[in-house]
Amino acid sequence: MxxxxxxxxxxxxxxxxxxxxxxxxxxxxxxxxxxxxxxxxxxxxxxxxxxxxxxxxxxxGQIPFPCCVTLDLVQPAELGVAGVALVYTSFVGTQAISVMAVMDALPVGFDILIAEVNLPNQVTSRQQLYPSPQTPPTFSGTTFFPTAASLTPDTIIRVFPANSATGNQGSIKLQGSLNRCHR
CATH class of the missing domain: 3.10.350.10 (LysM domain)
Known part of the structure; x- marks a missing residue:
């Protein structure tokens, strides 16, 4: 039966x-x-x-490739802070998440911006986001995952400032999950 x-x-x-x-x-x-x-x-x-x-x-459930999700402000009163994540298959066949974030200035005591991607019950990956030369800068970076990893709707993306010398992490500024990923 x-x-x-x-x-x-x-x-x-x-x-x-x-x-x-x-x-x-x-x-x-x-x-x-x-x-x-x-x-x-x-x-x-x-x-x-x-x-x-x-x-x-x-x-x-799986997510459609490619797709994009808008990252939510964790503290909605912060003006000038926004972000998105693009999920796609890279040119070498791996899965990739590119994160872009706009932030007027990093909080005092922090000199870098980090994107953290959490694949529940699998792996958490952190990638430094690098600033563009414009003012305010657009920070961006890409994290690659092997095809054996599953980018599922419950995958969480967080963006937060950090101090590269001390390793201290600031409060999360942007956050989103792939359950809202749209083509």
Whole structure:
């Protein structure tokens, strides 16, 4: 008797019916999603190493490539602060997130701006954003992820100032998640 989920998590892309010879690893590779994401989306499969032909799986949602998300101000009263993130497949085939942020001036005690990308249950990556020569500067930088990593709707992007000498981190200025990524 095939196992069927009672319900799928929010932001799921659809259902998949297991075929003979399938494994969770093969299915995660087909959909380019992280194996742990697939397992977590299917709690009705008590042992992910044992699946049967006919089992129904929930496939976690993916984001469309390329897409763009506007980053929200964490402290809305700050004028002149704005940011966006562009998600795309790089020219070498990896996944990439380019972040651009406009900020009139960095807070006192901080000399760089950092973009942090958090892929839940996978990896957190930080990238320095470099200023353009204009005033106010547009800070930008790109983080690359291997295709084995899953950029999912619950991926979070944060932008904050930091001190390159001390390593101190300032408060988050901009934040957004890929669940709002649009083409």
């Amino acid at each position: 095939p196992r069927v989920p009672a319900a799928c998590p929010t932001n799921y892309a659809g259902h998949y019916t297991v075929n003979p010879g399938d494994t969770m690893f093969i299915i995660s590779s087909i959909f380019r999603i992280n194996l742990s994401e697939l397992v977590r989306a299917n709690p009705h499969i008590t042992d992910p190493n044992v699946i049967f032909s006919g089992d129904i799986l929930c496939v976690p």
